[in-house]
Amino acid sequence: MTEPLLRMKGISKRFPGVLALDNVDFEVGPGEIHALLGENGAGKSTLLKILSGAQKPDAGAITLGGEEISLSHPHDAQLRGIVTIYQEFTLAPNMTICENVFIGREPGAGGFVNWRKMAAETRALTHRIGLDLNPMTLVRDLSVAEQQMVEIARALSMKSRIIVMDEPTSALSASEVEKLVRIVRDLKAQGLSIIFVTHRLEEVMEICDRYTVLRDGKLAGGGAVAETNIDGIIRMMVGREVTALFAHREAPTLGPVVLAVEGLTRRGDAQDPHATVLDDVSLHVRAGEILGLAGLVGAGRTETARAIFGADPFDAGRVTIDGKPVAIRSPQDAIRHGIGLVPEDRKQQALFLSLAIRTNMSVASLGQLERFGIFVDEAKERKLIEEYKRMLNIRMASPEQLVANLSGGNQQKVVLARWLALRPRVLIVDEPTRGIDVGAKVEVHNLLFEMARSGIAVIAISSELPEVLAVSDRIVTLREGRVTGEILRDQADQEKLMAMMTLGASRAA
Amino acid sequence: MTDATSTRRGADFDLFGFLARFAPLIFLLVLMAGFAIMEPKFLAPINLFNVLRQVSIYGLLAIGMTFVILTAGIDLSIGSLLAFAGLVAAAVSKGGLSNRFTVGEGQDDAGYAWYLAALTAIAVGMIGGYLQGFAITRLKVPPFVVTLGGMSAFRGAALLFADGGPISGFEPNFVWWGQGKVGPIPIPVIVFLVFAILAHVVLRYTRYGRQVYAVGGNVEAARLSGLNVRSVVTSVYVIMGFFAGLGAFVLSARLNSAEAVAGTGYELTVIASVVIGGTSLFGGVGTIFGTVIGTILIGVLLNGLVLLKVSSYIQQIIIGVIIVLAVAFDTFAKSRRRRV
Structure with a gap:
């Protein structure tokens, strides 16, 4: 391999009660599309946050182009040409495309914005990624895919060398994904490196050159995508054979x-x-x-x-x-x-993140847990929770634990339990x-089968x-x-x- | 594995969580100790009961406000609503509304019993609360705006109603509710604590209580879980109105008078008490226990400052700063929760 563009060496990060990253090495070559993989909680997000300057590592060194750098603020990372595009976009919906692209760096003089220049430069950037839109369009009128393009245009406008994309395809339709893939390949051809975080392994096989897998905060492995296959990567991610996959x-x-x-x-x-x-x-x-x-x-x-x-x-x-x-x-x-509905957006539409697992699970079936007309029968409630905890194999410390502290898979099981408790037709x-990891996916599938049965x-x-x-x-x-x-x-x-x-x-x- | 780590994290002793939960109580104890050292008279039982008596009206309002803030709402109208409800009730106790509007006649002494006055005050409060709840849930106007409007409208109604000035001099049974005592304990304190316990039971142990937390925690999730969000939201303003009416009754009894400027500025002190007690303005987090502590804390602070002869202007500055700090703490706690 050629000399890497980015090298993170011996990165460790500890949060209260958990070692999120344990001596992780991560390298990305120039002009390379690199997949960063792992189950939820494996440490991907923490590594991204360190790379984007949002969090500081407890130990380890980062070199960019052979030069050791320290990233103590998101602004540092951007100045170095490392731009992160998060899953949830950071665009201002009521502003135009060009304002969003140049937000905080508007061209102009003396405190005034040179709109003409800003629009022209935005048009040049969006043409570079094959997006043909009026720079004066409001971002809120764009589709999700188009908004993502605006994010990419913004990254390009910062003269970035590395673009980090966190789950870029999760909200896109198949044809939009194809378009994104074309753009990513274009950027690669222009010499940029892309770090791609995704749950969709087919995409990794299709787009990426190399991959790195994290597991439980440690480096689990990595290499050239051409030398492995999906099953191999999954084995590396979960550390076990997943025979029942899909x-x-x-x-x-x-x-x-x-x-x-x-x-x-x-x-x-x-x-x-x-x-x-x-x-x-x-x-x-x-x-x-x-x-x-x-x-x-x-x-x-x-x-x-x-x-x-x-x-x-x-x-x-x-x-x-x-x-x-x-x-x-x-x-x-x-x-x-x-009729019951498990909505698509777990955090926005299903969970009460500030409340305990107990309340989250029983909220829809309080009618069955009634005592004296108005009270909640807590003994019955505990029994119900215990029953579904066992049935759905929910890993939790206690019903009083905040649901926000569970992993995505276990949160989804809590939501499923909420509906099952109602005995829906x-x-x-x-x-x-x-957004839940491979192992938990299989469990959820099996739960669906069992419900149907x-x-x-x-x-x-x-x-x-x-x-x-x-x-x-x-x-x-x-x-x-x-x-x-x-x-x-x-x-x-x-x-x-x-x-x-x-x-x-x-x-x- | 993911699940193992999160379980481990949950089992860990969470110092921050502990502090967040008991910070108001710790702060209260520290404050009391500080005042006791600077002014030994502070700890005299008579003074402590005095503090409780002073905060009992705020406390009653703060109980209602806890319900409102738990749903991520706010009610700025309570001081005005209290004044209006107090006047109507006072008029009833003085011989009914007809007497009051009979021009030139001297009021006869045949007023109505204290409990009719109390019921009137509470009914006026609840109707006022319902109207605001209706505007919030059906007309979809934000609570801040609706109750800002209510703050002005109810004050106007009170001024209109009190055209002839304050209504004073009630029958002794009425006045007892504000000035009486059972042993050393003032009646308003007992009313406050009884309703605090009641409200605690409602929030902690009933279906309705769960629904209040759920609606405040995530409106959309509550709706999709089959809760009747509109009626829950409306109900908290009715409950707030109930406590505004009850507070109006007790305050009128204590002052032996009802007047149109009663309750001015109460909303700020009450909201401060609730927020200091750990209830989140974002909704879904908070307890009545916290509100009681927050209320007493404000009372102790004001009382201690008076004993130390700090000017009332400076007291207002201190309350203002504390409110901002309490919300800053809440915001910090929320961002921390999200990061976990």
């Missing part, structure tokens, strides 16, 4: 149709150009069945789920349970009819494994096609708010699904 279940026994939706329609909001219209969506799911809902981002999967659950209003359509039409105008109505899970009708939404293919018995695809196809799992593969999602072709059995 396994199917045996043929299910299906009961009668529990939930049916006919002609679900939601007109777009005139105020909001991104509002997705649901146009005549019809689907059904049987007891004991797992129905996969596939589509690109913005296809209306989440919107369908939220409409069925009463979280968003819809303009037309009929929902029936056991063949009888039901009126669902709020989540309360849906819950009363036995229909459970909709939206991105059930987003117990007779629950499950609707599973996922952006990851391998996941949709693994968990579903039958798959319905959506595009731009319309159902474009339906296919049994046995007959489906990634290519077919992708075609149904993008072309709206083949109305298969």
Whole structure:
């Protein structure tokens, strides 16, 4: 290998009660796309924070281009040409693209901004990454993918040598990912190094040159991507064989149709150009069945789920349970009819981060835990928590622990437990494994299988096609708010699904 | 593995968490010790009961405010609402509303019993709270704005109602609620502590209490968990109104008078008490125990400063600084929680 551009040597970082990084070495060569991998909690985020100057290591040295540097502030890192693009963007939505690109470094003199120059330079930067947008457009009017491009343009404007991307593809649709991949390759060709943090190993195999795996804060291994395969990387990440990865279940026994939706329609909001219209969506799911809902981002999967659950209003359509039409105008109505929803954004929409695991788990089923009409029967509550802790294998110290202190996988299990405690007839899970590590993903899949086996009708939404293919018995695809196809799992593969999602072709059995 | 580390972290003794939880109590004890050294009279039982009596009205309001702030709301109208509720109740106890608006007639002495006055004050408070809750949940106006409006509107209503000046001189049974004692303990202190215990039970042990924390912790998650967010939010303002009315009754009894300027500036002291007691302005975090400690802390501070002959202007400066520091601490604690 050539002399590395970036070398982090012997990096250690301790937080109260945990050694987040233990003597980790990390090297990135010039013009290299480098994958930084590991389960949640393996130390990736801490390493990124040290690299971006947000946190200082307790021990270790960092050299850039052979010169030893110290990064004590995010500004230091940026000056050195190390720019980090976080999963949650740091753009100001009510400002224009060019203001965002040059925020804090606006061209001009005497305190005045030279708008013309700023716009021209922004246009040059965005052209470099193949984005053709008016620099004066407000960022809030852009799609997520376009906002990411603005982040990249901003990184380029800082004359960066290394761009760190934290989960850049998690919020993108497949075609947007492709575009991002092209851009990343372009940047590489221009001599930049990219550090890529992702959970999607297929992408690593496709894009990256080399990889580094962290496990429990230690270096687990690394090397050239060409010399390994996905299974090898997973083994390195989890430190064990994951044989059941994305396994199917045996043929299910299906009961009668529990939930049916006919002609679900939601007109777009005139105020909001991104509002997705649901146009005549019809689907059904049987007891004991797992129905996969596939589509690109913005296809209306989440919107369908939220409409069925009463979280968003819809303009037309009929929902029936056991063949009888039901009126669902709020989540309360849906819950009363036995429908549950595990929403896509765990932290924003499902968890009470400031509260204990206990409250998080029992919040929806307090009605069953009632005592004397108003009190919560805490003995019963403890029993319930103990039951689901065992059933879902939730690793926690005590029910009084803050849910914020659990890992992503265990948090998701707490949310699942909340719904299972209600004994739902229909459970909709939206991105059930987003942001959780490989081992926990498998556990969540198995939980979905078990729920279906117990007779629950499950609707599973996922952006990851391998996941949709693994968990579903039958798959319905959506595009731009319309159902474009339906296919049994046995007959489906990634290519077919992708075609149904993008072309709206083949109305298969 | 991830899970193992997080479990280990949870089991560790968390010094910061401990401090965050007991900081108000520790601060209170330190403060009391300091005052006791500088002024031995401070620890005299009569003075301590005096402190409690002085804070009991603030304390009643702070109990209601805890519910409001737990949902990440705020109520600036309480001082005004208290004045208005106190006047209406006083008028009732003096012989009803008709008497008051009968021009030229001398008021007859046939007033209504104290409990009707109390019920009136509480009813006025709850209606006022409901109106504000309605504006917040149905008209979707932020609590700060709604209650800022209420602060002005209720004060105006009080001034309008008190056109003839303060209403004074109640029957002895009424006055007892403000000036009476059971043994050495002033009645307002007993009212405060009884309702504090009640509120603690409600927040800690009932379904409703859980819902208040849940709505404050994450509105969207609460809605998607099937809670009726609107009614929970409305209810906390009704509860706040209940305590504004109760406070109005006790204050009128103590002063043996109700007037339109009563309660001016109370909102600041009350919010300070709640925040100092560890309730987060971001919602979802806080306890009645903390609020009681916070209230007493403010009382001790004011009382001690008076004993030390510090000017009341400086007292106001100190309260202002403490409020900002308490919120700064809360923000720091929140960012720490998030980092974990």
